Amino acid sequence: MHGSLRQCLREFLYVVVVVEILIVLFIFQGAFIDSTKSHKEIDMVIPGKSRVDINFQSALAASPEVNRNHSLTCREIEHMVLDRPVGRGTTKTAFKSTFAGQTVVVKMVTDNVKDIVACKKKKGAHNINSCFKFAQYKIMKEIALLEQLRHPNVAQLLGSCIRNEVDKNDRVMVVMELGKPVDIRKMGWPMQLQVALNMAELLHYFHNSPIGSIRIGDFKKDQFRLINGTVKISDLDDLTVEEQSCDTASDCLIMGKDNGVPCIQSICKDFNTIANIQVANKLFFHPTFSKAPSLVQEESDDLLRALSTSSLDTDSLRNRIRSIQRTYKASSANR
Ligand SMILES: Nc1ncnc2c1ncn2[C@@H]1O[C@H](COP(=O)(O)OP(=O)(O)OP(=O)(O)O)[C@@H](O)[C@H]1O
Ligand SMILES: [Mg+2]
Structure with missing residues (x-):
């Protein structure tokens, strides 16, 4: 009798342990089922949208960095x-x-x-x-x-x-x-100055680009767009890294003008960069700096002289424009 009571207790304890294991398993299974359900709900919230759409939208919303990538x-x-x-x-x-x-x-x-x-x-x-x-x-x-x-x-x-x-x-x-046309005639002088600085920054990058010194063939205003207040080149199919070949320096004229570009080993030296600066001068720099306000007229005249003698590299060009912008901002703030 004593022995069968012990046997009964052992069986009771065994049943308790098994029930506890079942309860634990049930709780974990519930948690697993819940998480699966929440995935299904996400799919139903946005019917008809592919995962790509959802990813792109959230990527756009997350940060411009993700968008860029x-x-x-x-x-x-x-x-x-x-x-x-x-x-x-x-x-x-x-x-x-x-x-x-x-x-x-x-x-x-x-x-x-x-x-x-x-x-x-x-x-x-x-x-x-x-x-x-x-x-x-x-x-x-x-x-x-x-x-x-x-x-x-x-x-x-x-x-x-x-x-x-x-x-x-x-x-x-x-x-x-998407951008808007760059029409400097319709801009105030500070914005024209900003456009000139954007152009100088671009020309400096093109001079040192990872694929070599780039020339903007067919350089015209329509190749550029104003995108969120910044000038950007938007037509790239006429860019070239080939420098002009020559027999003599007379083959290295830019827009019919001698800019002192020498012919060395049948190549017009630095032709691409100098040509970019000269065309940008005609389209953007000269129209802007020839109408500079008196506050920065002297600095602007100096810049135009340097541009006309082709004695500026792209780094000096952007530094001079930055300096004019600093002087202009400081003087405007003091008025
Ligand atoms: N990012 C942009 N945002 C707004 N308009 C643009 C943009 N890119 C180009 N355009 C417009 O579309 C026109 C044609 O584009 P694009 O200049 O790239 O073509 P193309 O055939 O190479 O032109 P082109 O004959 O001047 O070399 C541009 O002149 C401009 O008006
Ligand atoms: Mg083109």
Whole structure:
């Protein structure tokens, strides 16, 4: 009897331990089921949105740093709705669009750009594919350069799409920040000064760029856009790192003018940088500094003299403009 009581107690304790184990397992299982449920709920909260959309939106919201690192792909770009064209050049048409709340520009070759119209006339409409090839190559060049030239005065590349489609025109698209034309005639002098400084910073970067000294071929105002108050170059398909070749110094003239560029070993020395400075002087520096307010007129006149004799490197150029800006700000603050 005594022995069977002990046996009974042992069995009771065994049952208690088993029940406790079951209770613990049940609680953990409950916790596991709950966490799975919360995932399902997230999926249901945003119906119809792919994970990519959600990630991009939260990336955009998180910080500009994350945004800069996220490059849009074909899948995202091909779903973007194109708004009105904001510009049309020789090769590309630029369309306004939005992605995850951000206004952007999508550039691509269309059959009404000058290059394609001229090619169709020459080769016949049935040769449209070969006409598109060269234009597409120019956008690919722009994409490659935008990838490598990351700088505050270069429009930010947001994504690109290159599709090679059988029996169809290849599809090449580039997405970048949207900007406004840079019209210094409509700006007050302090803003013109800021534009001049942005240009000088860009030219300094181009002089020392990771791919060599870059010249802006086809340098004109329309290659630049004002993006969040900063001037950035937005058309990169005519950039070149090749320096001008020469037999004599007379082959090294810039806009028909002798800027003292020497011909050394059949190359015009520093031609790319000096040409950039001279064209930027014509388009931006001279119009700005020739109308400088009296507070900074002397410094501005000195700068214009140095520019006209081509005796400035890009570092001195930006330092002189920074100095004019400091003087101007200090004098304006004291008034
Ligand atoms: N980031 C931008 N934001 C707003 N508009 C832009 C932007 N980039 C280009 N555009 C507009 O689209 C036009 C065509 O773009 P882009 O200059 O890149 O083409 P292109 O064919 O290389 O032109 P071009 O014949 O001047 O070399 C520009 O002249 C400008 O008006
Ligand atoms: Mg161009």
